[in-house]
Amino acid sequence: MSVATASVPTSRAMPTGASLRRNRRWALWASYFFLILFAIFFLAPPYYMVVTALKTDGEMAKLATNPWFIYDGVTLDQFRILLYNTDFLIFFKNTIIVTVCVVAITMVVSVLAAFALGRMRFWGSSILATGIFLTYLVPDTLLFIPMFQIVKSIGLLNSYWGMVLVYPTLTVPFCTWIMIGYFQSIPKELDEAALIDGAGHMQMLLKIFIPVALPGIIAAMIFAFTVSWAAFVYPMAFLYSSDQQVLTVGTVTSLIRGDVYKWGMLMAGALLAAAPPLVIYAFLMDYYIAGLTAGATKG
Amino acid sequence: MADVSLRNVVKKYDDVLAVASINLEIPNHEFVVLVGPSGCGKSTTLRMIAGLEEITDGEIEIGGSVVNDLPPKDRDIAMVFQNYALYPHMTVAENMSFGLKLRKFPKAEIKARVDNAARILDITELLERRPKQLSGGQRQRVAMGRAIVRNPKVFLFDEPLSNLDAKLRVQMRTEIKRVHQKVQTTTVYVTHDQVEAMTLADRVVVMNAGKIEQIGTPNDLYHHPATRFVAGFIGSPAMNFVPATVESNGEALRVRLSDTLSFNIPESRAARYKPHVGKQVTFGLRPEHITETRGHHNGTGQEFNAVLDVVEPMGMETMVYFRINGTELCGRVEPTAAGAANEQMALRANLDHMHLIDPATGLVL
Structure with a gap:
């Protein structure tokens, strides 16, 4: 025009x-x-983290130089000491175990729950769906006190397996909620077609819903992973020996002694701890963005 | 392949009556079209046959056995949906074979059936594509293919052409008819488009407000509608309806449309309309029975003059609109004979095809 x-x-x-x-x-x-x-x-x-992690302790102590740049040369000492002289690798292993278990538990529970709540209409299903979401609104800073009693009573205090049990209380409600929405966006005719083709509820879920809702499931997975990788309050409250500790709390408690902050190692530890989420996001984002549902119906 | 019967089938949603006690017998191989305006209960009826809706009351029989309590997968039916409902993550071949795989058919048999259906529908070269790589018409073919491979007792179509553009719709309509002639499976087809109903059906079931208005062959419905609703619904442009009175003129009868216009009722119909002398009726006549005066006409043509309101040339014919006593009527005339708007034109009404309708009951007399 x-x-x-x-x-x-x-x-x-x-x-x-x-x-x-x-x-x-x-x-x-x-x-x-x-x-x-x-x-x-x-x-x-992140830039500040990288710069600090590559400095020597001596340079960090000098207050005269600009902290944004490295003057005394790059060193990997901070990483070396962190990996060989501290319990960092134990924290890392514990975190991986906890996160993998939590993501698995979360996905199984919330996919099944979302399928039931989103697709099979039964008495009270919508109230139940809202109720599940409401539990997510209670913050962990409130929940950890009663939770302490529960974890203690089943004997999982100071064990990372206790974390595998309590993290899903944070992840399952929200993941279920995301997936209810995603399942509901799948056209009803798709399950009717599957029903006529002879699929039962389980086959419908496994062969139609999960593949079609994969972007939504991956979004939920990313959420569960992030929550579980970065959780701080529960391990702070429930874990106290370093062989059971996870990355978030472990790094902080072992590298801050009183008012002595080992800045170099703290930053190196933070960088290493941030790497797995970064890799996973980069890897899954493409998949997440690819609109798999296009072409299911007219469009 | 099998017969389908519906006996006193009722569907209620809470207190709302969606389908009110309908009866329908569909013999083997027949192509039946359920047609009616939206909300008339046609889709609900189809979904009850499929087993996607429970029936509130009555009995549905497929192939001689009552299926009221059978889930859809055990009814041996296949359904084609308006939005195709193809599985987006599967190829065309996988879409078509999904039902057979679930039923544990041998691999060779599945392949043979898919290939055969693909040949019938001319989609052999699309078998490895995914639904999103297909056009609307191709998706519709795949949806039909998914139904054909199952070789079910009954095909159910739920407005399968509504999402296609006008040209493709006509093409696919012919395609569906061709496929039915080939596979001969009993078919129930739902549409709101009366042209689709007329062109496809062996028999048409016209539904309105949860009830069956009339069941008949397309020509039956067109020429002998049972109610005003059917008379007005079937045919495009729709039948003209004018309030009128029946008068006696010695032995003969006349139908009076206005103070100045009345038509002689053909003798063959005199006996039928005699009891209604002096009563208010609705006079019905299709546009093609109001034509120009010149040329050769069979039957009882009666001429009258009308001032044209609107003239619509269609190429092979021209629609002329005019008013009688405030009611608008439509006539179909030869393009060369059509007058201009606001001019008087001589027209001829062929009363052999007239209908009289009782305005109170809506029944054709």
Whole structure:
């Protein structure tokens, strides 16, 4: 439209076309400006972590130099000491065990729950669905006190297996909620077609719902993984010996002694702890974005 | 392949009556179309046959056995949905063979059936594609293929062409008819489009407000509608309806449409309409029975003059709209004979095809 009017040399059409283009240019400039600003804002902490983790303790102690840059040369000492002289690898192993178990438990429970609540209409199903979500709204900072009694009574205090038991209380409600929504977005005709084709409920879930809802399931998985990898309150409250400790609490308790902060190792530990989520996000995001449901019905 | 019978089938949602006690016998091989406006209960009826809706009361029989309490998979039916309902993560071949795999058919047999269905539907080269790589018409073919491979007792179609554009719809309509002629499976087809109903059906079931208005062959419904609803629903443009009175003119009868216009009722119908002399009725006549005056006409043509409101040329014919006593009527005339809007035109009504309807009951007299 603007092309057509611009080619006509009338006094009114020209400024309109030009100002449209000017508007667009301004919008571009503004979006670039803010994108760069936010990129700097969000990348500054990781950059600081990398820089600090690569410094010597001596350089860190010098207050004269600019902390954003490395002057005395790059060293991997912080990583070496962290990996060989501390319990970091034990924390890492414990965290992996806990996270894998929690993600598995969460997926099994919440996929089944979401399928039942989202697809099989029964008395009270919608109230139950809301109720499950409401439990997610109770923060773990409130729950850990009663939870302490429960974990203690079943003898899992100071054991990371206790974490495998308590983390799902954080992950299952929200994952179920995400997946109810996702399952409900699958056209009803798809299960009716499967029903007519001769599928039972279990076959429908395994052969139709899970493959079709894979993007939603992966989103839920990422959530469960993140919660379980980064949980802090429960391990802080329930675990106290270092052979049972997980990354989040373990790094902090073993590398902060009184008012002595081992900054180099803390940053190195944080970097290593952040690596698995980063890899998993990068790997699964593509899958997550790929719209698998396109073409199920008219569209 | 099998007969389907519905006996006094009722469907209620809480207190709302969706289908009110319908009876329907569908013999083996027949293609039956359920047609009616939205909300008339046609889809609900189909879904009850499929087993996707429970029936509130009555009996549904497929192939001689009552299936009221059988789940869909045990009814040996196949259904084609309006939105195709293809499994998006499976290829065309996997979509078509899913039902057979669940029923544990041998691999060779599955392949033979899929290949055969693909040949019938001309989708052999699409077998390895996924639904999202297909056009609407191709998806519809795959959905039909999924039904054909099962070789079920009954095919159920739920408005399968509604999502296609006009041209493709006509193409697929012919395709469905061709497939039915080949596989001969008893078919129940739901649509709101009366043209689809007329062109596809061996018999049409016209439904309205949860009830069956009339069952008959397409020509039956067109020429001998039982109710005003059927008369108005079947045929496009719709039948003209004008309030009228029946007058006696010695032995003969006349139907009076306005102070200045009345038509002689053909002698063959005199006996039938005699009891209604002096009563208010609705006069019904299809547009193609109001034509230009020139040329050769069979039957009892009666001429009258009308001032045209709107003239719509369609190419092979022209629609003319005019008013009688405030009611708009439509006539179909030869393009060369059509007058212009706001001009008077001489028209001829062929009363051999007239209908009189009791305005109180809606029944054709």
